[in-house]
Amino acid sequence: MSPVRTAPAELTAGDAELRTRYLAEVLDLLYPPPCRTDGSPGTPIAEYLVVPDARKPRLLVPTASRRVSAAAVRRYAEPQSRAARLKREAVVAAVRTGASGVLLRDRIRVTGPFSQSIDGHLSEALGRELSVSVHIGPARANRKPVLQLIGPDGDTFGFGKLGTGPLTRRLVRDETAALTALAGAGLTKLTVPQVLYAGQWRDLEVLVQTALPVWLPRAPLSHRRLVAAMLDVAGCCGFTTGPLATGGYWQELRARLAAVSDRPEGVALASAAELLVQRAGDIVFRYGAWHGDWAPWNMANLAGALLVWDWERFATGVPLGFDAVHHELQKRIQSTADARDAVEATVKRSAELLAPFGVPVAGREMTALLYLVDLATRYLTDRQAEAGARLGVLGTWLLPVLIRRVEEL
Structure with missing residues (x-):
């Protein structure tokens, strides 16, 4: 699982504006020129549904298939309330049945050379076909793009972090070092992610770690x-x-x-x-x-x-x-x-x-x-x-x- 924090039930107008601005910044990082994110003609790279909408973006859901879209929503974060769970299941049902075109009207279409996109870089680095789902978090100094990596059959196999500035690049490097050290530390009372890939892409520090199965039924924690x-x-x-x-x-x-x-x-x-x-x-x-x-x-x-x-x-x-x-x-x-x-x-x-x-x-x-x-x-x-x-x-x-x-x- 990723370091995704469950978002509050409602966003303030200021937070919504910041998320919208941050979404544009993230898209520029993931799909730099000559890639385009405005739907311009060209070779398709990806298409995303914006959940819940472009004014209050929380999640970019890839539309590669209904199975992939459903996995992106269901495994994005664990809702903390019954109302939030019901909302999530409604979105999952919409993408599974094809009703997302009615309920989720805002889309982002990315075109350009696949090799110049984050999709292309991660696909090559990991040696497998994948779709990317993007989490849009609240304002924090250590906020960074968090990517859910989903295989063609809908399996969430990894989560990626991208360090974009001095602080977040250092944090991504630190987490890479921590996970590497913990892999040989002999921990027996807990399970931690493993490093699938770590490196640099353009000016970004990249860490991909295994997805922990947080979607399995929870048990009371003593x-x-x-x-x-x-x-x-x-x-x-x-x-x-x-x-x-x-x-x-x-x-x-x-x-x-x-x-x-x-x-x-x-x-x-x-x-x-x-x-x-x-x-x-x-x-x-x-x-x-x-x-x-x-x-x-x-x-x-x-x-x-x-x-x-x-x-x-x-x-x-x-x-x-x-x-x-x-x-x-x-x-x-x-x-x-x-x-x-x-x-x-x-x-x-x-x-x-x-x-x-x-x-x-x-x-x-x-x-x-x-x-x-x-x-x-x-x-x-x-x-x-x-x-x-x-x-x-x-x-x-x-x-x-x-x-x-x-x-x-």
């Missing part, structure tokens, strides 16, 4: 199973121990904080981090690996496997338990309109969340706060606020709770 998987990842590259102030993690984080010290939020973060390290004193922490974005939408629990994807933030040498705190925070943000309350509630649960990871009692709240520093530093480094991300402005939710909690330690 807390024990989730923790076991997180511990499996934590130890996949070994463990180290030591006080925070003298460890490699703090040196790396301090360097990242220095890189954002030109902004008031960066200064506030650095001050809070220094105070946090002082309060940690000689507490011995344990360090290992973490997924980096272990959120509910980046995993699927089946009866026989826990599938986890989106490994672009994978890192080693971080305090144990970061994944558990991140998962809790993202789950709370997903279910509440008040992100500040989500941060507060997550920190309050730190003792319970971090106990299975062997974090010393005195260091559990510190670990949760240190995670918040790490996350906030990432937001500033990536310039999420400038990209228009919903939670990009840290002063409205994360920073006030973090600073107050550190001062109260």
